[in-house]
Amino acid sequence: MRRKTKSCCSPSCRPPAARRALPALLAALLALSGCGGGKEDSLRIGAALYTQDDTFISAMAQDLEGLVREAERETGKKITLFIADGKSSQSTQMNQVDRFLARGCDVLCVNLVDRTAAAVIADKAEAEGVPLVFFNRQPVAEDIQRWDGIYYVGADARESGELQGRLVLDAWRAGREALDRNGDGILQYVMLEGEPGHQDSLLRTEYSIKAVTDGGVEVEKLANETANWNRAQAAARMAQWLEEFGDGIEVVFSNNDDMALGAIDALGDTPRDRWPLIVGVDATAPALEAVAAGQLYGTVHNDGQGQAQAMIDLALALWNGEDPAQAVELAEGNYVWLPYRQVTLENLDGFWED
Numbered sequence: 001m002r003r004k005t006k007s008c009c010s011p012s013c014r015p016p017a018a019r020r021a022l023p024a025l026l027a028a029l030l031a032l033s034g035c036g037g038g039k040e041d042s043l044r045i046g047a048a049l050y051t052q053d054d055t056f057i058s059a060m061a062q063d064l065e066g067l068v069r070e071a072e073r074e075t076g077k078k079i080t081l082f083i084a085d086g087k088s089s090q091s092t093q094m095n096q097v098d099r100f101l102a103r104g105c106d107v108l109c110v111n112l113v114d115r116t117a118a119a120v121i122a123d124k125a126e127a128e129g130v131p132l133v134f135f136n137r138q139p140v141a142e143d144i145q146r147w148d149g150i151y152y153v154g155a156d157a158r159e160s161g162e163l164q165g166r167l168v169l170d171a172w173r174a175g176r177e178a179l180d181r182n183g184d185g186i187l188q189y190v191m192l193e194g195e196p197g198h199q200d201s202l203l204r205t206e207y208s209i210k211a212v213t214d215g216g217v218e219v220e221k222l223a224n225e226t227a228n229w230n231r232a233q234a235a236a237r238m239a240q241w242l243e244e245f246g247d248g249i250e251v252v253f254s255n256n257d258d259m260a261l262g263a264i265d266a267l268g269d270t271p272r273d274r275w276p277l278i279v280g281v282d283a284t285a286p287a288l289e290a291v292a293a294g295q296l297y298g299t300v301h302n303d304g305q306g307q308a309q310a311m312i313d314l315a316l317a318l319w320n321g322e323d324p325a326q327a328v329e330l331a332e333g334n335y336v337w338l339p340y341r342q343v344t345l346e347n348l349d350g351f352w353e354d
C-alpha cells in the first residue's frame with residue numbers, strides 16, 4: 001500500500017511554485033523522494049457519495065465499479081475503489097474523507113452532501129497532496145480554485161433546464177389544443193424542485209421556464225415546492241396539487257426523473273386524457289420505461305456513465321503524473337462537462353443501454 005506521509009508529501013516540503021503545476025511535479029517529487037512509485041502499486045480511489053439512497057447517484061456508483069474493472073483490464077494496473085455512503089450527513093462525509101486519506105487513497109472523488117463544505121475537504125486533500133475530483137454537486141468557483149489539484153466533473157445544469165423547457169415548447173407548438181386544456185393560451189404549470197441550494201434545482205427551475213417563455217409562450221405558475229429529488233415526497237406534493245388544482249395543471253416540470261415518477265404515482269387511476277404533460281431529467285431506467293409507456297412525455301439524459309468515466313480517466317492521469325488535459329476534455333482549467341440530451345418516445349431506443 002502506498003502511504004502519503006507528511007514527511008515527503010505535505011505542502012511544507014513542496015516549494016510554493018510547485019503548487020501551480022501539481023500533477024507532473026507531484027509525480028516527480030514522489031519519485032525522487034521514494035514515497036511514490038505509484039505506477040508499481042495499486043491506484044486507490046476513495047469515492048464519497050452524498051447518499052447512496054438516490055437513484056441517479058447509486059447508478060453512478062455502479063458505473064464507477066464497472067468502469068474500474070474495465071480500466072484494470074485495459075491498463076493492467078490494480079485499481080481499488082472505496083465507496084462511502086454519506087447518508088446525507090456532512091459530518092459523516094467528513095469522517096469518510098479523513099478515513100480515505102488515512103488509508104492512503106491516491107485520488108478522492110467527492111459528491112458533497114453540502115456544497116458549501118468544499119473548502120474544508122479541499123484543504124484536507126491539499127495537506128496530504130491528494131488530488132480531488134468533486135462531482136455532481138458543484139462547489140463555487142473559488143473552492144475549485146483553492147489549489148491546483150481540484151477538479152469538477154458534471155453536467156451544465158442550465159443546459160438541462162433549457163432542454164427540458166424546449167421539450168415542452170415543442171409539445172405546445174405541435175399540439176397546443178391538447179396541452180392548453182382550458183384554452184386560455186397560457187400554460188399553467190407546477191414545478192417539482194430538487195434539494196434547495198443544489199445547482200441543478202436552481203438552474204433547471206429557472207431555465208426550463210425561460211426556454212418556454214423565450215419561445216413566446218405565456219406561462220402561469222400554479223405551485224412550486226421542493227421534493228428533495230425524492231419520488232415519495234413528490235407524490236405527496238402532487239397529490240396535494242391535484243386536490244387543489246385538479247385538471248387545471250397542464251404541465252408538470254420536475255427537476256429530476258424520480259420526482260416526475262412521483263407525480264405519475266399520484267395520478268394513479270386518473271384517466272390518461274386528464275393527465276398533464278410531465279417532463280423530467282436524468283433518463284434513469286424507470287423513467288425510460290415511463291416514457292415507453294407514454295406516462296412521461298420526455299426527459300433529459302444526464303450522462304452519469306460519462307461522468308464516471310471522466311472521473312476514472314482523471315484519476316488515472318493524476319496518479320500517473322500525466323497531463324489530465326490529455327485524458328479528459330478540460331474547460332476553464334479544471335472542469336469536465338458532459339453534455340445533456342433530450343429523450344422522447346421518438347429517440348428512446350438509443351438510451352436503453354446507457
Ligand code: BGC
Nearest residue numbers: 054056136200229256281282
Ligand atoms: C440528478 C438528480 C440527483 C442529484 C443528486 C442531479 O444531477 O439529476 O437525480 O438526485 O443530482 O445530487
Ligand code: CA
Nearest residue numbers: 180184186188
Ligand atoms: Ca392554459
